[in-house]
Amino acid sequence: xxxxxxxxxxxxxxxxxxxxxxxxxxxxxxxxxxxxxxxxxxxxxxxxxxxxxxxxxxxxxxxxxxxxxxxxxxxxxxxxxxxxxxxxxxxxxxxxxxxxxxxxxxxxxxxxxxxxxxxxxxxxxxxxxxxxxxxxxxxxxxxxxxxxxxxxxxxxxxxxxxxxxxxxxxxxxxxxxxxxxxxxxxxxxxxxxxxxxxxxxxxxxxxxxxxxxxxxxxxxxxxxxxxxxxxxxxxxxxxxxxxxxxxxxxxxxxxxxxxxxxxxxxxxxxxxxxxxxxxxxxxxxxxxxxxxxxxxxxxxxxxxxxxxxxxxxxxxxxxxxxxxxxxxxxxxxxxxxxxxxxxxxxxxxxxxxxxxxxxxxxxxxxxxxxxxxxxxxxxxxxxxxxxxxxxxxxxxxxxxxxxxxxxxxxxxxxxxxxxxxxxxxxxxxxxxxxxxxxxxxxxxxxxxxxxxxxxxxxxxxxxxxxxxxxxxxxxxxxxxxx
Amino acid sequence: xxxxxxxxxxxxxxxxxxxxxxxxxxxxxxxxxxxxxxxxxxxxxxxxxxxxxxxxxxxxxxxxxxxxxxxxxxxxxxxxxxxxxxxxxxxxxxxxxxxxxxxxxxxxxxxxxxxxxxxxxxxxxxxxxxxxxxxxxxxxxxxxxxxxxxxxxxxxxxxxxxxxxxxxxxxxxxxxxxxxxxxxxxxxxxxxxxxxxxxxxxxxxxxxxxxxxxxxxxxxxxxxxxxxxxxxxxxxxxxxxxxxxxxxxxxxxxxxxxxxxxxxxxxxxxxxxxxxxxxxxxxxxxxxxxxxxxxxxxxxxxxxxxxxxxxxxxxxxxxxxxxxxxxxxxxxxxxxxxxxxxxxxxxxxxxxxxxxxxxxxxxxxxxxxxxxxxxxxxxxxxxxxxxxxxxxxxxxxxxxxxxxxxxxxxxxxxxxxxxxxxxxxxxxxxxxxxxxxxxxxxxxxxxxxxxxxxxxxxxxxxxxxxxxxxxxxxxxxxxxx
Numbered sequence: 033x034x035x036x037x038x039x040x041x042x043x044x045x046x047x048x049x050x051x052x053x054x055x056x057x058x059x060x061x062x063x064x065x066x067x068x069x070x071x072x073x074x075x076x077x078x079x080x081x082x083x084x085x086x087x088x089x090x091x092x093x094x095x096x097x098x099x100x101x102x103x104x105x106x107x108x109x110x111x112x113x114x115x116x117x118x119x120x121x122x123x124x125x126x127x128x129x130x131x132x133x134x135x136x137x138x139x140x141x142x143x144x145x146x147x148x149x150x151x152x153x154x155x156x157x158x159x160x161x162x163x164x165x166x167x168x169x170x171x172x173x174x175x176x177x178x179x180x181x182x183x184x185x186x187x188x189x190x191x192x193x194x195x196x197x198x199x200x201x202x203x204x205x206x207x208x209x210x211x212x213x214x215x216x217x218x219x220x221x222x223x224x225x226x227x228x229x230x231x232x233x234x235x236x237x238x239x240x241x242x243x244x245x246x247x248x249x250x251x252x253x254x255x256x257x258x259x260x261x262x263x264x265x266x267x268x269x270x271x272x273x274x275x276x277x278x279x280x281x282x283x284x285x286x287x288x289x290x291x292x293x294x295x296x297x298x299x300x301x302x303x304x305x306x307x308x309x310x311x312x313x314x315x316x317x318x319x320x321x322x323x324x325x326x327x328x329x330x331x332x333x334x335x336x337x338x339x340x341x342x343x344x345x346x347x348x349x350x351x352x353x354x355x356x357x358x359x360x361x362x363x364x365x366x367x368x369x370x371x372x373x374x375x376x377x378x379x380x381x382x383x384x385x386x387x388x389x390x391x392x393x394x395x396x397x398x399x400x401x402x403x404x405x406x407x408x409x410x411x412x413x414x415x416x417x418x419x420x421x422x423x424x425x426x427x428x429x430x431x432x433x434x435x436x437x438x439x440x441x442x443x444x445x446x447x448x449x450x451x452x453x454x455x456x457x458x459x460x461x462x463x464x465x466x467x468x469x470x471x472x473x474x475x476x477x478x479x480x481x482x483x484x485x486x487x488x489x490x491x492x493x494x495x496x497x498x499x500x501x502x503x504x505x506x507x508x509x510x511x512x513x514x
Numbered sequence: 515x516x517x518x519x520x521x522x523x524x525x526x527x528x529x530x531x532x533x534x535x536x537x538x539x540x541x542x543x544x545x546x547x548x549x550x551x552x553x554x555x556x557x558x559x560x561x562x563x564x565x566x567x568x569x570x571x572x573x574x575x576x577x578x579x580x581x582x583x584x585x586x587x588x589x590x591x592x593x594x595x596x597x598x599x600x601x602x603x604x605x606x607x608x609x610x611x612x613x614x615x616x617x618x619x620x621x622x623x624x625x626x627x628x629x630x631x632x633x634x635x636x637x638x639x640x641x642x643x644x645x646x647x648x649x650x651x652x653x654x655x656x657x658x659x660x661x662x663x664x665x666x667x668x669x670x671x672x673x674x675x676x677x678x679x680x681x682x683x684x685x686x687x688x689x690x691x692x693x694x695x696x697x698x699x700x701x702x703x704x705x706x707x708x709x710x711x712x713x714x715x716x717x718x719x720x721x722x723x724x725x726x727x728x729x730x731x732x733x734x735x736x737x738x739x740x741x742x743x744x745x746x747x748x749x750x751x752x753x754x755x756x757x758x759x760x761x762x763x764x765x766x767x768x769x770x771x772x773x774x775x776x777x778x779x780x781x782x783x784x785x786x787x788x789x790x791x792x793x794x795x796x797x798x799x800x801x802x803x804x805x806x807x808x809x810x811x812x813x814x815x816x817x818x819x820x821x822x823x824x825x826x827x828x829x830x831x832x833x834x835x836x837x838x839x840x841x842x843x844x845x846x847x848x849x850x851x852x853x854x855x856x857x858x859x860x861x862x863x864x865x866x867x868x869x870x871x872x873x874x875x876x877x878x879x880x881x882x883x884x885x886x887x888x889x890x891x892x893x894x895x896x897x898x899x900x901x902x903x904x905x906x907x908x909x910x911x912x913x914x915x916x917x918x919x920x921x922x923x924x925x926x927x928x929x930x931x932x933x934x935x936x937x938x939x940x941x942x943x944x945x946x947x948x949x950x951x952x953x954x955x956x957x958x959x960x961x962x963x964x965x966x967x968x969x970x971x972x973x974x975x976x977x978x979x980x981x982x983x984x985x986x987x988x989x990x991x992x993x994x995x
């Protein structure tokens with residue numbers, strides 16, 4: 033392990049975050065609030081520490097190998113939120129370190145679980161920074177997914193061909209920079225166009241900006257206590273729904289579309305499955321809430337289902353209604369869709385649709401194999417044969433994911449949390465969604481959780497965000513050997 | 515599909531079950547016989563119908579292919595339960611057909627979920643029949659899981675190496691009969707020994723017989739409303755713990771132990787995993803039991819061990835209302851409902867060997883991530899497994915979870931609360947019996963909505979028959995040509 037190299041790259045990332053933090057200064061100045069000083073100090077500290085790291089670890093950056101890659105990616109998600117929590121602490125917006133770190137991790141991992149009781153009381157600079165952490169985190173994930181993870185070669189990312197400029201399988205080559213640039217372009221374009229649409233719908237520019245950050249990153253931090261529900265506007269809800277779904281779609285499909293290949297959307301099995309599942313769940317939730325929760329008003333039932341289901345399935349976590357008090361059947365549907373998440377190669381979290389899809393498909397080929405013992409049954413994805421090797425990898429991933437869910441839920445239950453809150457907060461943090469059910473529903477937040485529970489959820493968010501293996505691999509002895 | 519061959523086997527099964535039912539008659543008569551008429555009529559009907567079906571189709575060839583195998587296994591349980599519920603309906607003990615069928619399916623699948631609110635008012639003949647259904651079901655399962663399913667190639671059953679006189683993988687051959695005979699011996703032996711031990715502990719012969727039937731089959735029907743808690747005897751609980759544990763162990767291992775190969779137990783990966791899991795889960799559950807003043811530590815430990823073993827072996831006896839325990843303990847119990855015990859035993863659930871293989875595979879993948887060029891096979895009992903088997907196991911796991919999720923969604927849609935729905939489905943699919951919430955340790959299934967009962971029956975059957983056996987019957991491919 034080349035520790036120096038890891039420190040060096042981490043330092044550069046920290047500097048980048050510090051510079052991004054500086055952009056909160058003008059925002060704070062515009063609204064002329066008390067948070068200018070703290071933000072300025074925080075970003076100075078961040079940049080200085082970052083530069084120190086970068087200088088201390090200066091080395092040949094062109095040849096980052098596998099182990100270093102894992103270490104950088106994992107530590108980045110642990111260290112960066114540390115600096116990200118400085119503005120909250122120094123401005124006294126969130127005085128407790130555990131809480132500030134939780135908010136920061138939740139931001140960078142694009143989860144959107146909050147411990148802030150009164151969001152609207154926060155100064156604008158801090159609100160902006162809170163949403164910006166989402167946007168930065170989302171950007172990091174897109175790059176991670178499409179440029180770095182495929183080289184490490186694990187599971188879902190392995191499955192789709194990024195089809196952005198070619199990828200080397202062995203080292204992080206300069207070409208990754210090309211890929212990253214293209215994806216950031218798509219990402220920025222989505223953000224800007226959503227902001228335009230939202231402003232056209234009458235949302236103030238500041239709210240539009242923050243909500244666009246939160247949507248495109250599938251984060252879920254809002255500037256309002258009642259989230260998107262604050263605006264009571266079907267137009268805004270439609271726009272946000274559309275962009276949540278777009279953000280949960282594989283970004284390389286967007287890139288293809290920008291180059292004129294719109295048909296790729298329709299040919300992508302994962303996306304078709306994702307949208308199909310979305311429609312089915314919306315119908316089911318509409319039907320199960322219409323009587324009990326909306327007094328027979330099918331239009332409202334549909335409106336609120338369509339938004340909140342999209343929010344959960346895309347792992348965003350905005351809300352327009354308190355779904356924690358909906359009919360039990362609807363709540364169970366929402367709980368179940370907390371697991372699959374969005375498409376691979378998007379900013380969404382969870383198991384990823386392609387894995388769920390492959391597993392479901394494998395059941396049908398298993399049946400065929402059972403009946404035609406001698407037949408060779410091939411499973412295909414997007415026309416290409418999926419061999420057992422990949423299925424076995426997907427299985428390992430799903431088992432780790434569920435295992436992590438079971439153990440983390442157990443720990444949360446041990447802290448005295450009620451079952452519904454414990455299970456849903458684990459599921460929601462692992463998948464990067466945000467609000468759960470029970471006492472962590474959209475109308476409440478995570479501030480009342482015991483300290484231990486908050487740290488466990490911190491781990492869930494980071495581990496879930498890093499597709500488990502990247503993080504778990506660091507904990508295995510074999511990784512550190514030799 | 516050779517329907518007539520299928521029919522002839524089904525007829526034969528009916529005759530056997532009918533004869534077993536007629537064995538209940540003496541018990542019924544001994545205790546006054548208010549239910550003798552219903553039992554006699556049902557048994558006669560069963561034998562006559564069975565004989566007729568068998569007689570008119572017996573000339574068919576004895577060669578049974580894969581499709582016929584699936585059909586027989588699937589329909590066997592459905593049809594046997596249909597006739598098996600007759601005594602309950604005819605005697606008026608359970609007047610409603612759905613309820614009677616539910617109780618019988620729950621019996622034959624060795625689930626142990628009951629719709630009876632007061633078990634003790636049932637006449638002795640029916641109580642005996644109720645326990646006997648589980649014993650017959652358990653016997654069937656052993657035969658099925660050791661002799662037939664591996665031959666059909668169901669979801670990783672190939673993992674299970676019976677090593678009892680040879681099993682042909684291609685067709686259901688007469689050799690299976692030999693295997694079956696040996697396993698029945700072990701089964702009967704376990705039952706008799708437990709009966710003796712229970713009687714020695716002061717249980718009446720009737721209760722001892724019924725409870726032995728339902729322990730060895732990991733069924734869980736009791737003759738008492740309070741289940742095993744009725745006896746308030748540490749000795750009886752200990753005996754039952756041991757026999758539940760043995761019933762959750764592969765019967766092939768017992769057979770080998772009887773032949774002197776005692777080390778077979780410790781050499782079996784699945785058994786080792788099973789033993790470790792029982793100890794570990796008991797410990798966590800023990801920590802999740804609120805300590806009441808005046809309660810001795812030993813008693814709490816025993817309660818934890820009893821409930822752990824009862825749930826992991828999918829038996830479903832209770833000695834304490836575990837719903838009063840901390841949520842963490844209940845969470846572990848729910849997880850154990852999915853796990854189940856060993857293959858080749860009478861237990862249900864996913865089966866530990868599958869979970870073990872999936873865990874080993876996950877760890878392997880982790881290692882391969884660090885050493886991308888290494889090729890590390892998954893090993894089970896010293897042999898490396900082909901990827902195809904791992905995929906089979908994986909699909910089994912996925913299907914199990916899918917059925918759980920979909921059925922739970924259906925149950926909540928019918929108006930049940932989430933905890934009860936999840937608990938009821940997990941307990942039915944894993945063939946345990948008592949679940950959580952309103953179908954918990956001290957409750958029953960009487961209040962479940964009508965459609966819900968049918969959903970749960972489907973779960974019991976699918977869970978019992980290793981999922982694929984039933985699911986295959988619902989695929990178009992199966993019926994093609």
